[in-house]
Amino acid sequence: MNEKLYPVTVEVNGKPRSTQVPARLSLVDWLREELRLTGTHVGCEHGICGACSIMLDGEPVRSCLMFAVQADGHKITTVEGLGGTDGKLSVLQDSFCEAHGLQCGYCTPGMLIASQALLNTTPDPSEAQxxxxxxxxxxRCTGYRQIVDAVKLAATRLAAQKK
Amino acid sequence: MAENKNPYGFRYIGAKRRTKEDPRFVTGCGRFVADIALPGMKHVAIVASPHASARIVSIDTKAALAAPGVHYVLTGEEFCRDTDALAIGVDTPKVTRYALANGVVRYAGEWVAAVVADTRALAEDAAELIEVEYETTQHVVDPEIAVKPDSPQVHPAHGTNVLFHRRFVWGAVDEAFEKAQNKVKLRVRWGRSSTVPIETFGVAAQWDAGRELLDVWASIQMPKFPDQLARAMRLPGNAVRVHYDVDVGGSYGVKRGIKHTVLVSYLAKKLGMPVRFLEDRLENMRGGDMHGPDRLFDMQAAFDNDGTIRALKIRALDDVGAYAGRSPLQLGKPVSAICGPYRIKAVEYEPTSVMTNKTPQEAVRGFGQAPTNFALERTIDHIARHLGMDRIELRKKNLLQKEEFPYLIPSGSTYDSGDYHAVLDKALAAIDYPSIVAMRDAARKAGKLAGIGISTCLEPSGGNSAFEPLFNPKNDTTTWMDSCLVRVDLSGAITGIMGTSSAGQGHETLVSTVVGEVLERDPATVRVIRADSLNALPSNSPVGSRMAIMLGGAAAGAARIIKETLIEIAAHNLGCTIETIEYKDGNVAVRGHPEKKMLWDDLIAIAHRKYHKMPPGLEPGLQAKFVWEVPTGGTLPTADGVAQIYPCYSFETHIVYAEIDRETAKPELKRYVCGHDCGVMINPDIVHGMTYGGIAHGIGAALYEKFSYTEDGQLESGTFMDYLMPSAMEVPMVDIVDHCTPSPLTTFGQKGSGEAGYLGAPAAIANAINDALAPLNASIETLPMSQNDLWRVISAAGTGSR
Structure with a gap:
């Protein structure tokens, strides 16, 4: 229990968080176990399934493949930070509900992060994109169809909002 | 949100409605087992066997016990002494199974020791310090060798590797084969894959010594789980409380970590500390005991020149791995639809369940039906090829006509309803069948490998596990009830209480929709909770595509009692008979006298507060339970193996157009339509979602996913880098065409749909790939048809032959 600890300061969902972590603590374990942001899920712990995706400075990354110390000085958004500060669902979150783009909800945080990152750079994505x-x-639940529908719906709604 | 016009004439059932569950998941507010943090909770790491078969000579735990943060190291000697063996589905008492090996390991990955420490990392550190000395023994990985008497034995005390074998003969099979104008024979193989949920299995347990009560939170989908846990822990059933209010991150059958749960419960009780174990991915795939059927079929069919199929002979050899569990029963469920959707009057079925030194098998979506459907549909295509007959024409000739229902099949189950021709025609129209034929022919002309696959398959539903007594005469279970409690509180708000966990099937949406329908109240205002096992009414959990039928039926039954009670209260207070009361939106009035009325709130207030206004004999408060037995349930099989198993039969047809790249052998599914009839859909988005997901899962089983073993019995595909689940890039845009033939046996005409898509997709894809290979005179009859396998077949056939 005498592991060396390192100081880190990370902005998580708009709030600065400072702590001391052992070098081997993964970012996802820090988010989930210490900050209790349990919306980010652990599926494979080897970087394939994407359930642990978060945004690091606006880019989707796997929080199971990063150590907490590596996040020092960066900005993180988790699924808990996607909605409005008023507690309202984001357009994308609402579109996932409307299109039923999920079932068990386990991959959902990663799907939301990946599609939000897409919409941030590509407001009118094709199905292939x-x-x-x-x-x-x-x-494993959806066969992706209703997820694709949800992202398309979100893109349409966001475009309508801009008009 | 505007509601779509309802196709069935119901108010809420069948309408486009958002689910009750989705909002909590899109905001990160789900509550999965890994999210449960009990004060002072400790963590478990596992030491697993590196050998397929070995004697454990010694286990040295000294260094691990001395490691930082370690509280305990448990080995099989203590554990097997102080707990009881896990339940077995068939009558093989010597095939004992515990969470930890005791003296002998029977597969690579079997758990040998468990370490408990302050954190998972410290537990894993300590686990690496445990030294186990093994003496390897002979192993067997080939099921065809394992069935032989001279094979190495996985459980020598059992005397054979065979767990179950029986030859069923339903109808005049031999006579049909003698008289038939044509016969075909083929061998097909369904590879070892599974459902592989994105959440691994996890469980947390806490022992309350003051109350002598074990609390368990688990990622569970398993019938009779609390009972099995209590038995293994040598506790009375009421000393175990399983909390069903845990979101399960996908299951599709496999989330049955009973061995994990007994282990963690034992540790929690022994140490007096809350303990949690979460599988990592390798643990899940290797030692999680969740592999699916691994099945070899020898198929024979007898048929006339006009395509009329007279009889089938089916031999199925299923490799269930190193322990029994319920897995032999996965050969039993297909008895309920052994002839598929076809008019085949004589069937011989010879299932054999055999053990090998591999990870044990668990229930997988369809419980053995998807492999059987695949074998049946390959047989149909072989018959068409033998006769030079169109595959659709052949199917249409043998598919049951809608006038023939209810239809009793030779093995004893009755198909409730269906219109298979209508569904097939709708799907053919939706994909514009002539256009894909033209597309295929043009592709072939251009030198490509292109093919069309069709399947027409059944999904037995209603989860009546009457194959248990069929496969185990000592088991005389004849009920698989489910229940619901509906309560209206003093404020007039409605709560539905169910007694099992959910893994994405939308049970809260189901119960609220059904209760809202019956009571004519907005489902959005109905709360649905999942009780714990000590509070809950009996449930057999969401297995066998049963919840729309069983929980839906139970919720409706309970809601109807509430409605009848409200009407009785109204009649008593309005001074009229119950027959003259009109109920609308929860309010009541006397027919023809709209001024003589009572509102919902008035009725609720009487039920809860004004006993002096209650009709004599009625209980105060307002709640009702309903326990529903499976329709057609309640009987045992006959001595000659005829059994009424499932009540309802959903139908699906898949039409796939596929191309295979000649150079790389990469398959691509370019068009995909599924015609689906599961009767009345309670929530179409949920049904469609499960069907899309089942198809994607079927694409995995057909083309990508395999738990592959070396000759040494080592699992070669224990990560997502080598066990390949289809991503959004492999799953094409699928279109579903709905049809509705209501079931006459259920409350609203609904049938099951939880296994939809998976039951017909592998068959259709296998047929499409083989159609593509046909011009090469090549074929492939083993799933998954990996790119490597396809490349080998195409290379062997040469590139020039047509």
């Missing part, structure tokens, strides 16, 4: 964006996230 959506599939490519979520291609690194495994889902």
């Amino acid at each position: 959506i599939r490519d964006a979520i291609g690194g996230n495994l889902c």
Whole structure:
């Protein structure tokens, strides 16, 4: 229990968080176990399934393949940070509900992060672009169809909001 | 959100409605087992056997016990002494199984020791310090060798590797084969894959010594789980409380970590500390005991020149791995649809369940039906090829006509309803069948390998496990009830209480929709909770595509009692008979006298607070339970193996157009339509979602997913880098065409759909791939048809032959 601890300061969902962590603590374990942000899920712990995806400075990354110390000085958004500060669902979250783009909910945080990252850079994605964006996230429930529908719906709604 | 017009004439059932569950998951507010943090909770790491078969000579735990943060190291000697063996589905008492090996290991990955420490990392550190000395013994990985008397034995005390073998003959099979104008024979193999949920199995347990009560939170989908846990722990049933209010991150059958749960419960009780164990992915795939059927079929069919199929002979050899569990029964469920959707009057079925030194098998989506459907559909295509007959024409000739229902099949089950021709025609129209034929022919002309596959398959539903007594005469279970409690509180709000966990099937949506329908109240206002096992009414959990039928039926039954009670209260207070009361939206009025009315709130207030206004004999408060027996349930099989098993039969047809790259052998599914009839859909989005997911799962089983073993009995595919689940790039845009033939046996005409898609997709894809290979005079009859396998077949056939 005498592991050396390292100081880290990370902005998580808009709030600065400072702590001391052992070098080997993965980012996902820190988020889940210490910050109790349990919306981010652990599926494979080897970087394939994508359930642990978070945004690091706006880019989707696997929080199981990063150590907490590596996040020092960065900005993180988890699924808990996708909605509005008023507790309302984001357009994407609401579109997942409308299109039933999930079933058990386990891969969902990763799917939301991957598709939000897509929509941030590609407001009007094609089906192929959506599939490519979520291609690194495994889902066993949905067969992806209603996820693709949800992202398309979100893109349409976001475009309508801008008009 | 505007509600779509309802196709069935119901108010809420069948309408487009958002689910009750989705909002909590899109906001990260689910509550999965890994999210449960009990104060002072300790963590478990496992030491697993590296050998397929070995004697354990010694286990040295000294260094591990001295490691930082370690509380305990448990080995099989203590554990097997102080707990009882796990339940077995068939009558093989010597095939004992515990969470930890005791003296002998029977597969690579079998658990040998468990370490408990302050954190998972410290437990894993300590686990690496445990030294186990093994003496390897002879092993067997080939099921065809394992069935032989001189094979190495996985459980020598049992005397054979065979767990179950029987030859069923239903109808005049031999006579049909003698008289038939044509026969075909083929051998097909369904590879070892599984459902592989994205969440691994996890369990947390806590022993309350003051109350003598074990609390368990688990990622569970398993009938009779609390009972089996209590027995193994040598506790009375009421000393175990399983909390069903845990979100399960996918299951599709396999989330049955009974061995994990007994282990963690034992440790929690022994140490007096809350203990949690979460499988990592390798643990899940290797020692999690969740592999699916691994099945070899020898198929024979007898048929006339016009395509009329007279009889089938089916031999199935299933490799269940190193222990029994319920896995031999996965050969039993297919008895309930042994002839598929076809009019085949004589069937011989010879299932054999055999053990090898591999990871044990668990229930997988369809409980053995998907492999059987695959074998049946390959047989149909072979018959068509033998006769030079169109595959659709052949199917249409043998598919049951809608006028023939209810239809009794030779093995004893009655198909409730269906219109198979209508569904097939709808699907053919939706994919524009002539256009895909033209597409295939043009592709072939251009030198490509292209093929079309069709399957027409059944999904037995209603979860009546009457194959248990069929496969084990000592088991005379004849009920698989489910239940619901509906309560209206003093504020007038409605709560439905169910007694099992959910893994994405939308049970809260199901119960709220059904209760809302009956009571004519908005389902959005109905709360649904999942009780714990000490509070719950009996449930047999969501297995066998049963919840729409069974929980839906139970919720409706309970809601109807509430409604009748409200009407009685109204009649008593309005001074009229119950027959003259009109009920609308929860309010009541006397027919023809709209001024003589009572509102929902008035009725609720009487039930809860005004006993002086209650009709004599009625209980105050407002709640009702309903326990429903499976329709057609309640009987035992006959001595000659005829059994009424499932009540309802959903139908699905898949039409697939596939191309295979000649150079790389990469298959691509370019068009995909599924025609589906599961009767009345309670929530179409949920049914469609499960069907899309089942198809994706079927694509995995057909083309990608395999738990592959070396000759040494080592699992070669224990990560997502070598066990390949299809991503959004492999699963094509699938279109579903709905049809509705209501079931006459259920409350609203609903049938099951939890296994939809998976039951017909592998068969259709295998047929499409083989159609693509046909111009090469090549074929492949083993799933998964991996790119490597396809490349070998194409290379061997040469590139020039047509």
